[in-house]
Amino acid sequence: MRSEPMGLRESKKQETRQSISAHATRLFIEQGFESTTIAEIAAAARVAKKTVTNYFPRKEDLALDHHEEFVTSLAQAVADRDPGESALDSLRRAFDGAVQDQDPVAGFAGPDFSRMIADSPTLTARVRDLHDQREEALAQALAAATGADPGDIVPRAAAAQLGAAHRVLFQRIQELTLAGCDNARIAVHVAADAARVFGLLEPSLAHYATRAE
Template identity: 40%
Template sequence: MTDEPGLRERKKLRTRTAISTAAIRLFLERGFDAVGVAEVASAAEVSKRTLFAYFPTKEDLVLHRFADHETDAADVVRARRPGQGPLEALREAFLRGLDDREPVTGLCDEPGVLAVFRLVTGTPALVARLAGFTSAGEAALAAALGEAGVPVLDAGLAAAQISAVRRTLATANMDAVAAGVPARQRFPAAVAAAERAFSLLASGVGFA
């Protein structure tokens, strides 16, 4: 008996990847604003209707990579070890991400990642759309902190601070790497900055 649901999901993933890959290639070659959705659909050999079924907006063709990580911080808080505080879990996760060179930490010097970073930061429409994902991730983190017993107001304030710190650390790392500093060379400074940032957070948000 074949695994029809599994086959369908794999086919959907392949289609989604093919569309995104075609879009990124065209955007990097000619610029985000110079490429139409119809061209992307043609390059990916799908209809515009199919494209929009996977990516509701043109911006999502690029930013789905960020959207896939939207609830990362909230997920870390919910999956923390028994007895471990939310902030400590987030600190550990960020440091682990640095060690693994995860793109979300900014410490990744793979050419493709750098190219997308430059595309996003150099395109106003993408910057604006990214702000929406950032806001949603912050709200998800606030909800997770609330579930962990943090009062509602404190959870919202802490989520804003934590999100800003994570974003600032990642941007500093990516700016350094984009300027030509190898990820391995940036690593010690990235770790030191993260440790300092989370130490300041611990004294500011009132919980660890």
């Protein structure tokens, strides 16, 4: 018997993953994250419990299924910076693009999803952990970009400032969402907020980790 092409197998896996995540999110919103069980998610998605945990080892990842993209986003922006562009400018450009696109990874997740996170101590703690992981990934990217010696504290210090800026702006998006603002209105507010927040970092980081022309 001929095996299925890898592309088809991967496509089916992705469909299964998306189905599980969609059913899980619906149940989390309807019932609350803490009250929803893996068994209920498996039944809704018509898969075995083991299938759910194979795709999502942590229950939190069923709700925050873009966590890997979130964690790597700042480091990737620095890695992709243009010649003559500093880390600060690349991150500001990437954030402005995310606001323009109203990207869920940047926080534009809608009121139901945002309330689900706010109402769950477990998810709230997980989001904090993901912010910490994102900052650490950024520190590593900055160290690589500047050729810093192992143990050099400067990339960590810069990442702490840049990560904090993104954390504050993420929280701002969540606050406005929960206050009843739609995404278009939030984007206008946050674009102005971002200009002020990133502006505060210019005196110390305007030229840090600038890529050679």
